[in-house]
Amino acid sequence: MKFICLQENLKKGLNIVEKIVGKNLTLPILSNILLETDKNQLKISATDLEIGISYWCPGKIEKEGSITCPARLLTEFINNLPNEKVLFEGKNNILEIKCKNYKTKINSESSKDFPLIPKIKEEKFININQKILKNSLNQVVKITSLSDLKPEISGISLITKDKSLKLAATDSFRLAEKTIKELKDFKNINDLAIIIPARTILEVIRILEEKDEEFVSIAFEASQIMFKISNIKLVSRLIEGEFPSYSQIIPKDFKTELILDREEFINNIKIASLFSPKNNDIHLRIINKEGLEIISQDSQKGENKSLLKGDLKGEDLEISFNWRYIQDALSLINTPEIFLGLNDESTPGVLKPVGDQSYIHLIMPIKN
Amino acid sequence: MKFICLQENLKKGLNIVEKIVGKNLTLPILSNILLETDKNQLKISATDLEIGISYWCPGKIEKEGSITCPARLLTEFINNLPNEKVLFEGKNNILEIKCKNYKTKINSESSKDFPLIPKIKEEKFININQKILKNSLNQVVKITSLSDLKPEISGISLITKDKSLKLAATDSFRLAEKTIKELKDFKNINDLAIIIPARTILEVIRILEEKDEEFVSIAFEASQIMFKISNIKLVSRLIEGEFPSYSQIIPKDFKTELILDREEFINNIKIASLFSPKNNDIHLRIINKEGLEIISQDSQKGENKSLLKGDLKGEDLEISFNWRYIQDALSLINTPEIFLGLNDESTPGVLKPVGDQSYIHLIMPIKN
Numbered sequence: 001m002k003f004i005c006l007q008e009n010l011k012k013g014l015n016i017v018e019k020i021v022g023k024n025l026t027l028p029i030l031s032n033i034l035l036e037t038d039k040n041q042l043k044i045s046a047t048d049l050e051i052g053i054s055y056w057c058p059g060k061i062e063k064e065g066s067i068t069c070p071a072r073l074l075t076e077f078i079n080n081l082p083n084e085k086v087l088f089e090g091k092n093n094i095l096e097i098k099c100k101n102y103k104t105k106i107n108s109e110s111s112k113d114f115p116l117i118p119k120i121k122e123e124k125f126i127n128i129n130q131k132i133l134k135n136s137l138n139q140v141v142k143i144t145s146l147s148d149l150k151p152e153i154s155g156i157s158l159i160t161k162d163k164s165l166k167l168a169a170t171d172s173f174r175l176a177e178k179t180i181k182e183l184k185d186f187k188n189i190n191d192l193a194i195i196i197p198a199r200t201i202l203e204v205i206r207i208l209e210e211k212d213e214e215f216v217s218i219a220f221e222a223s224q225i226m227f228k229i230s231n232i233k234l235v236s237r238l239i240e241g242e243f244p245s246y247s248q249i250i251p252k253d254f255k256t257e258l259i260l261d262r263e264e265f266i267n268n269i270k271i272a273s274l275f276s277p278k279n280n281d282i283h284l285r286i287i288n289k290e291g292l293e294i295i296s297q298d299s300q301k302g303e304n305k306s307l308l309k310g311d312l313k314g315e316d317l318e319i320s321f322n323w324r325y326i327q328d329a330l331s332l333i334n335t336p337e338i339f340l341g342l343n344d345e346s347t348p349g350v351l352k353p354v355g356d357q358s359y360i361h362l363i364m365p366i367k368n
Numbered sequence: 369m370k371f372i373c374l375q376e377n378l379k380k381g382l383n384i385v386e387k388i389v390g391k392n393l394t395l396p397i398l399s400n401i402l403l404e405t406d407k408n409q410l411k412i413s414a415t416d417l418e419i420g421i422s423y424w425c426p427g428k429i430e431k432e433g434s435i436t437c438p439a440r441l442l443t444e445f446i447n448n449l450p451n452e453k454v455l456f457e458g459k460n461n462i463l464e465i466k467c468k469n470y471k472t473k474i475n476s477e478s479s480k481d482f483p484l485i486p487k488i489k490e491e492k493f494i495n496i497n498q499k500i501l502k503n504s505l506n507q508v509v510k511i512t513s514l515s516d517l518k519p520e521i522s523g524i525s526l527i528t529k530d531k532s533l534k535l536a537a538t539d540s541f542r543l544a545e546k547t548i549k550e551l552k553d554f555k556n557i558n559d560l561a562i563i564i565p566a567r568t569i570l571e572v573i574r575i576l577e578e579k580d581e582e583f584v585s586i587a588f589e590a591s592q593i594m595f596k597i598s599n600i601k602l603v604s605r606l607i608e609g610e611f612p613s614y615s616q617i618i619p620k621d622f623k624t625e626l627i628l629d630r631e632e633f634i635n636n637i638k639i640a641s642l643f644s645p646k647n648n649d650i651h652l653r654i655i656n657k658e659g660l661e662i663i664s665q666d667s668q669k670g671e672n673k674s675l676l677k678g679d680l681k682g683e684d685l686e687i688s689f690n691w692r693y694i695q696d697a698l699s700l701i702n703t704p705e706i707f708l709g710l711n712d713e714s715t716p717g718v719l720k721p722v723g724d725q726s727y728i729h730l731i732m733p734i735k736n
Contacts, residue, residue: 073642073669080639094670102639106670271448271470274441301441302462302474 001035001065001090003042005057007083007099013044013055014075016207016232020046020053021071027115033074034114035088035095036066042088045117046071051200052117056231069095069108077104118235120226125219126165127184130229133216134208136167136178137201139332139359144198145171152241155195160186168246169198174325175246175348175362176332184215195243196225200236207232250362251350254341256286259311259354262338266330268306272296273323275304280322281366286342288312296323319345320366326351329361369403369433369458371410373425375451375467381412381423382443384575384600388414388421389439395483401442402482403456403463404434410456413485414439419568420485424599437463437476445472486603488594493587494533495552498597501584502576504535504546505569507700507727512566513539520609523563528554536614537566542693543614543716543730544700552583563611564593568604575600618730619718622709624654627679627722630706634698636674640664641691643672648690649734654710656680664691687713688734694719697729 017033024030027049034045040061045054067090077097078086087098095106137156145153150172157168163186168177204227208216217228227234272282276296285293292310297303319342330338335353342349345368351361385401392398395417402413408429413422435458445465446454455466463476505524513521518540525536531554536545572595576584585596595602640650644664653661660678665671687710698706703721710717713736719729 070669077639077642077672080635080642082635101675102672103674104639104643104670104672107668267448267450271445271472274445274448275472300475301438302472304445304470304472306471307469 002063005059032068033071066111124188140169157243195239256314370431373427400436401439434479492556508537525611563607624682
């Protein structure tokens with residue numbers, strides 16, 4: 001194989017693809033990247049057998065072919081080259097690279113042992129604005145369960161219904177749900193209910209750009225999903241099993257309702273956390289005439305009390321939460337004001353952005 | 369004790385002082401910070417028994433006294449408070465803090481067990497511009513030896529002579545020397561030769577600001593040194609022993625001389641490093657008609673060659689270096705052009721900034 005392309009295009013592609021590459025001692029070829037000529041482009045691919053990714057890089061093909069070489073070494077090398085034309089030539093398991101005043105040989109391997117990345121038919125698919133998808137995935141992926149014991153909650157649930165899309169995640173202590181109605185195309189999709197691994201979602205978030213005009217296409221097959229983002233294709237397996245049905249645990253009405261300033265709430269929680277005991281317990285005391293008092297105490301460290309003013313409605317209440325869960329929820333809601341809805345000290349609290357019905361975040365209280 | 373001061377002043381002081389605090393399991397009070405009223409100011413101190421530091425914070429004293437409390441907790445707490453007046457009151461081993469809508473109690477201890485920080489007489493001292501001192505210390509401290517086996521090279525050597533100051537460091541593979549002539553005051557100092565621990569220097573660098581007008585005063589006693597930087601005093605023990613006498617190993621003349629572009633040299637070394645074997649060996653081949661060829665090769669990875677043009681004088685030469693040492697040297701020299709002087713493949717190479725006689729950096733070659 002022989003081809004020429006610009007350093008900056010190669011750099012972009014390698015840095016996207018290389019992130020998938022992990023250390024795999026039983027199958028060392030997985031730490032390689034596959035370079036192959038594909039029509040008039042250079043296709044750069046990597047896989048860890050769960051996720052496969054390909055990037056098409058423009059350039060000039062002088063001789064068709066393919067080769068595979070260590071991903072980290074090639075990426076670091078290309079990253080440090082000047083932004084000039086780079087000439088690649090692969091033969092006899094050596095990849096020769098010339099660029100300006102550099103002449104390099106990288107020990108490589110034949111591509112015949114490189115695992116195939118599945119091809120997904122683009123028959124059933126949805127098109128979504130990149131920025132909307134990126135923000136939506138960010139709002140749920142953080143609270144997926146990290147444990148392998150319950151694989152069905154180690155990913156995010158994607159459900160389609162009435163031409164809208166619901167994303168949800170839970171770690172059984174909290175739950176987040178995001179609804180997306182702004183879908184561009186919705187082809188051959190009936191009621192779909194799948195679970196996408198959290199790691200796949202994190203990779204997709206990394207690749208998605210925050211450009212308003214750009215769209216991503218998501219194609220579905222029985223046990224696979226493909227995200228097509230401009231000149232990138234990411235294919236992932238899905239998680240088998242059934243995501244817990246959660247709609248009945250979301251409270252519809254609240255005995256106590258608060259509207260709080262987000263920044264102030266974040267600061268007060270942060271300070272309270274410094275004095276909370278090992279179980280991360282902080283105590284909220286809602287007193288309608290005064291505000292929200294946040295109390296934390298630890299026999300070793302001391303104690304802290306703060307009072308947060310806000311718009312309060314309903315009954316007085318005392319309830320305890322894990323401060324990390326509140327902090328996470330507040331980091332995922334971007335509106336200047338936050339709605340907090342409560343019922344009693346043993347049912348979940350609900351956080352929502354004020355003025356945005358598309359997102360809901362539930363947190364189980366700590367029972368004392 | 370009882371005093372009031374502004375959050376931003378406290379925050380600044382605590383963040384400077386707190387860095388000295390380490391975990392000390394045999395003497396837990398060392399993880400505390402000492403707060404004491406001192407005339408009309410609040411003095412904040414910490415020590416690890418090798419370095420002691422105090423910061424004077426302006427405020428209003430309502431009742432004299434002192435108390436000591438956990439450094440990290442107090443610092444994190446103050447960092448997160450709003451920039452308002454903070455009221456401190458210490459009694460019965462509790463430090464009560466009030467600020468805006470926060471009320472806090474921190475479990476504290478009596479100051480009577482807090483170790484004394486030595487007081488240094490300001491009789492023998494030098495005054496130096498902060499920015500010059502900071503840059504000079506940065507140019508030598510990085511190459512002090514990390515090993516405890518030779519304590520005399522685990523710090524930097526400070527020698528005064530003819531109203532100038534020489535700083536030097538070595539790890540026995542390389543050596544850096546910086547001469548400072550711009551001294552403001554030079555009081556009661558004759559030929560001084562001391563060794564300052566590298567950690568002390570790193571703390572001083574952290575505190576020094578890059579303001580052109582500000583001066584630092586360095587006072588000397590038999591086995592102690594004090595840096596006075598505006599409202600901060602840092603006292604440190606010195607290292608006993610004698611720094612190796614190095615002047616005779618610095619070559620005065622060179623058979624081969626090169627003037628190289630710094631940025632290009634850095635890039636070429638970086639790329640060469642990717643293909644160097646485990647001992648970090650890279651090979652320089654100086655060919656007068658062509659330039660500096662940098663070659664690295666590893667049986668596993670492959671090989672790289674690059675050619676760097678420059679101003680070359682003298683004999684052709686081949687020599688090998690540890691690329692990390694060249695990279696470090698180039699990171700410590702800021703001029704756009706670098707002088708590289710060589711004699712043969714077994715004597716040290718010399719790197720110097722072009723147009724600045726105050727700095728010299730020696731590196732031993734790798735013998736093949």
